[in-house]
Amino acid sequence: MKKINDDTVRWGVIGVGDVCEVKSAPAMQLLPDSELVAVMRRDEAKVKDYADRHGVSQWFTDADALIQSDSVNAIYIATPPHLHKDFVIKAAEAGKPVYVEKPMARTYAECLEMVHICEQANVPLYVAYYRRALPHFVKIKELIEEGVIGEIRHVQILLNQPLMTAVGDGAPQDNWRVNPALAGGGYFYDLASHQLDFLDYALGPISTASGAVANQAGAYAAEDMVVAHFQFESGVMGSGAWSFSAGEACDHTVIYGAKGSISYETFGAGKLVLSLPDQEDQFFEFDLPKHIQMPLIELINDDILGRGLSPSIGRSAMRTNKVMEDICGSPS
Structure with a gap:
């Protein structure tokens, strides 16, 4: 079952920083039926520089504007973990598949909320545990x-x-x-x-x-x-x-x-x-691969387009947060 009404995954990236230089976002430009169409960072000079260097047509300093853009039909959240939950919720409310960096969130409770929101919205949630595909x-x-x-x-x-x-x-x-x-x-x-x-x-x-x-x-x-x-x-x-x-x-x-x-x-x-x-x-x-997340992103693209399954999803990733929390002790 296709997760979008389109034949191409048109990615928008929130928090386009170091991880997006080589590891992840360039793969979105190289894979078939995949495009990187928009990037966002609060620092205007840095986001414009990234867009110019990587040939991305649109850039934003406001995450909400990127999420709501008609040009974007899938969201990649590459921010630190404390921002993951809020952006996942906004992407789910916009009805757009969302790929979030690891760890999935700061706490298991945040992970649970992210999973439930996405399931209620019928929006797929993927997490960047890319070793599952290497x-x-x-x-x-x-x-x-x-x-x-x-x-x-x-x-x-x-x-x-x-x-x-x-x-x-x-x-x-x-x-x-x-x-x-x-x-x-x-x-x-x-x-x-x-x-x-x-x-x-x-x-x-x-x-x-x-x-x-x-x-x-x-x-x-x-x-x-x-x-x-x-x-x-x-x-x-x-x-x-x-x-x-x-x-x-x-x-x-x-x-x-x-x-x-x-x-x-x-x-x-x-x-x-x-x-x-x-x-x-x-x-x-x-x-x-040069772009280390490329094999997983390819599987995610296939999942979104209804021709495969991603091995890394919200429900699997939240188990890892639970284990880490059990090892280190619940957050205060």
Whole structure:
């Protein structure tokens, strides 16, 4: 069933910033039956500059004007999370499919409200957990479903990064990624959300989760250390540790089965390692697209045009917010 009365998805972007330079929005110009027709940012000089450099015909400094534009029939929300809910509601009220950046919102309650509003309006809601469509993650899911490593037993995640006090928009006080009021949490919400969402996709929903958090370096308000354990509905167990003030970087996830294991980096190249007893490790490597969200956006376009299904939607993405909230504790 088509989600729009058109044969072309004509995207309008709210919050056209860094993520739209290469990762996402250019794909909307390159895919068949897809156009990027309008962009919005409050800073007039910056939004005009983006439109000029990327060949976008319309630019706005007012989000409501873009949402209501007759030229736009689908909305991409690329703002920090604290603005997601209000813009999703406005897009739903305008009857336009909406694609929102991850994490889906600051809290699980905001996610629930977004999902309910979109369902009541009969408007599809998609979320930018694009690893669900990248080739090496698709391969991991295929190996699991084919039973190559047997029945899954447990998962281990380890992510260490050096202290980052000037990432994103500058110093900590200006960096929304480490401001819980804007992001819901810190880098855990920004990065672990990708890891937990993919595991939801590959292994099914997580039913219970708990953890402990700390601010060890004291460089900003958000947590910089998280440890967690969780269990999937299937009975698979999981654990994880995330440090964002470690001296040595590490990005390593292992999925253990009864017959072997799969290991990979979440934020590295398109590689994975299949380990089976009494066999040499098998290495798989895939080229990643220049515009990293392109495979997912293509699936979303197909969904909107009634010729496929998106693997990342509001109802799946809100589960990831729930897990992160259970690990870190409910927001005050």
